[in-house]
Amino acid sequence: MTDRNAAAAPPLLLGLTGLGLLGMIATFFVDGGMRFAANWIMWYMAGVAVLLGALFLITIEHLVGARWSIPLRRVAERVTSLIGPLFLAGVVAAAIGMGFFYEWGTPEFMEMAATDHHLHAKYIWFHPAFFYGRLVFCFLIWGLAYRKFTKASVGQDESKDVAVSLKARRFSAPFIILFAITTSIAAFDFLMSVEPRWYSTIFGVYFFAVAVLTGLSVITLVTIRLIRMGRLPQVRDDHVYSLGGLLFAFTVFWTYISFSQFMLYWYGNLPFEIFWYIDRLEGGWKPLTYALSIARFAVPFFALLSREAKTDLGRLSWVAKWIIATTILDLYWVIFPSFGRMSGGSGLVFNWQEVSFALFFIGAAMIWLRRSQSMGADMPVGDPRLKRGLEFHL
Numbered sequence: 471m472t473d474r475n476a477a478a479a480p481p482l483l484l485g486l487t488g489l490g491l492l493g494m495i496a497t498f499f500v501d502g503g504m505r506f507a508a509n510w511i512m513w514y515m516a517g518v519a520v521l522l523g524a525l526f527l528i529t530i531e532h533l534v535g536a537r538w539s540i541p542l543r544r545v546a547e548r549v550t551s552l553i554g555p556l557f558l559a560g561v562v563a564a565a566i567g568m569g570f571f572y573e574w575g576t577p578e579f580m581e582m583a584a585t586d587h588h589l590h591a592k593y594i595w596f597h598p599a600f601f602y603g604r605l606v607f608c609f610l611i612w613g614l615a616y617r618k619f620t621k622a623s624v625g626q627d628e629s630k631d632v633a634v635s636l637k638a639r640r641f642s643a644p645f646i647i648l649f650a651i652t653t654s655i656a657a658f659d660f661l662m663s664v665e666p667r668w669y670s671t672i673f674g675v676y677f678f679a680v681a682v683l684t685g686l687s688v689i690t691l692v693t694i695r696l697i698r699m700g701r702l703p704q705v706r707d708d709h710v711y712s713l714g715g716l717l718f719a720f721t722v723f724w725t726y727i728s729f730s731q732f733m734l735y736w737y738g739n740l741p742f743e744i745f746w747y748i749d750r751l752e753g754g755w756k757p758l759t760y761a762l763s764i765a766r767f768a769v770p771f772f773a774l775l776s777r778e779a780k781t782d783l784g785r786l787s788w789v790a791k792w793i794i795a796t797t798i799l800d801l802y803w804v805i806f807p808s809f810g811r812m813s814g815g816s817g818l819v820f821n822w823q824e825v826s827f828a829l830f831f832i833g834a835a836m837i838w839l840r841r842s843q844s845m846g847a848d849m850p851v852g853d854p855r856l857k858r859g860l861e862f863h864l
Contacts, residue, residue, distance in 0.1 A: 504571055619638055717774060
């Protein structure tokens with residue numbers, strides 16, 4: 471049974487979220503719109519990563535007919551309920567980004583594009599109407615998936631209609647193609663365009679790896695919480711092991727994609743590709759770049775290397791939290807060197823302003839996810855494959 475009272479947010483969480491909100495407002499008036507926009511976009515994309523990671527795992531389960539994840543699917547479905555507030559956050563990110571942060575959002579961009587071939591070739595892509603159109607298109611696709619997967623699955627708890635599962639499986643095949651397209655669009659629009667002259671053909675895959683790692687980590691944390699609360703009594707080590715195995719696998723995948731991009735740019739040494747890395751290998755950003763490489767790969771890799779580690783709830787919990795923290799550091803590393811350059815600085819940018827945004831966005835997400843735990847049963851009890859999922863053995 472679902473414990474509806476457990477969804478209530480504790481006063482401390484509400485207080486810290488409110489404190490973060492006050493700090494965000496102060497940031498806008500003290501530092502102007504550029505710093506506010508940089509922080510907002512970073513945390514918005516962190517939320518998008520969680521949403522897309524959860525959507526991907528649901529889609530893959532339906533597409534390949536996976537059994538182990540069926541008892542845990544409701545956790546992922548509840549995480550996708552973030553789509554509503556994220557759409558509103560995306561509209562704000564687009565507006566303040568074009569108004570205060572993105573170079574291509576300035577009135578002078580048209581003049582620069584007329585004389586700069588690299589900007590001229592991208593001018594149509596950066597047209598504000600087209601930009602907003604892509605944002606709406608992405609959320610329409612993700613919203614359709616939310617309806618087909620999550621809304622239908624929750625309704626199936628009562629109806630026990632087998633057709634719901636069949637429709638979800640049919641929808642998953644075309645959606646996985648649209649998922650790849652929209653994930654790349656989101657990465658290009660809100661992250662790559664911080665440097666409009668930069669080129670990367672692999673950045674969409676890079677953000678996909680970030681999204682799956684982050685979404686999977688959130689799902690792991692929520693699953694562990696429900697297990698400890700006694701709400702998933704039939705979930706066994708075999709199911710938990712699969713979560714740990716995926717965290718391990720996508721840690722390696724993220725490292726492979728990240729190193730591949732760097733190696734090709736370093737080897738080619740092309741001016742409109744390598745400058746992005748030069749900005750992150752100079753000044754105070756250099757030690758952060760090396761620290762991120764170790765924190766993002768070595769720590770979770772060795773922490774999850776053994777079979778026993780992948781079923782240890784305590785270890786999985788802190789590794790998942792570590793991965794989420796390094797995701798924020800990763801997005802900070804993508805966005806803030808450009809912010810520092812545009813604002814006239816060159817070193818690391820971190821103060822109470824960044825802490826305020828962290829308090830607000832993390833607090834708001836936790837409040838929303840606690841609220842989502844009252845959505846449907848803790849398992850998709852209407853899915854005819856649930857019994858097979860509970861009987862899953864490695």
